[in-house]
Amino acid sequence: MNTTAAAFDTEALRRGIEERDASTMRALYAQDAEMTVVDRNTPPSRPRVLRGRTAIGEYLDDVCGRDMTHRLERVVVSGDTAAFAQACRYPDGTSVLCLAMLDLRDGLIVRQTAVQQWDE
Numbered sequence: 762m763n764t765t766a767a768a769f770d771t772e773a774l775r776r777g778i779e780e781r782d783a784s785t786m787r788a789l790y791a792q793d794a795e796m797t798v799v800d801r802n803t804p805p806s807r808p809r810v811l812r813g814r815t816a817i818g819e820y821l822d823d824v825c826g827r828d829m830t831h832r833l834e835r836v837v838v839s840g841d842t843a844a845f846a847q848a849c850r851y852p853d854g855t856s857v858l859c860l861a862m863l864d865l866r867d868g869l870i871v872r873q874t875a876v877q878q879w880d881e
Contacts, residue, residue, distance in 0.1 A: 767868030769843055771836050778833045778847055781825040787818040791869040796820065800877040828852055841865045855880050 770789065777785035790796075796811040798820075803809040811817045825831075829851045836845040843865060849857040857879050864872035 769838050769863075769865050769868050769870075771838060771843075774836060774845065775833045777825075778831045781827075781831060783818065783821040783825040786821045786825065787814060789870050790814050790817050790873075791866060791871045794869070794871050794873070796873045796875065798875050798877065801879060801881075829857075838865075843870075 773785055773789060776782060777789065792814050794812075794814055794817055796817050798809040798811070799805050800809075811820055829849050832848045834846040834848050837843060841864060843863040845861050845863075847859040847861070849859070851857075857877055859875055859877045861873055861875040863870050
């Protein structure tokens with residue numbers, strides 16, 4: 762019996778982020794995944810919480826559809842957890858930094874907490 766858990770696909774994460782490919786990103790999430798986003802519009806006391814691959818996919822469609830560049834700066838995976846740093850830039854020069862913590866199951870994201878900060 763093979764008891765090895767599926768590995769998280771960091772290269773798919775890189776491709777999805779850097780190529781702004783929502784479809785590739787969506788495939789990294791479990792059907793029952795939950796994403797919590799904290800940023801200037803949704804502070805820690807009122808975060809944006811998305812439940813399920815469909816809701817997360819709609820969010821990813823929006824983010825990937827924006828005219829901006831995305832770069833995966835760093836990703837670390839350890840067992841059933843992972844973290845990454847993502848740098849984004851709009852054409853007007855505005856930068857956004859996103860730091861995310863992930864809980865993984867069978868190589869898929871089941872929980873993500875992301876904190877984003879824009880240039881002010």
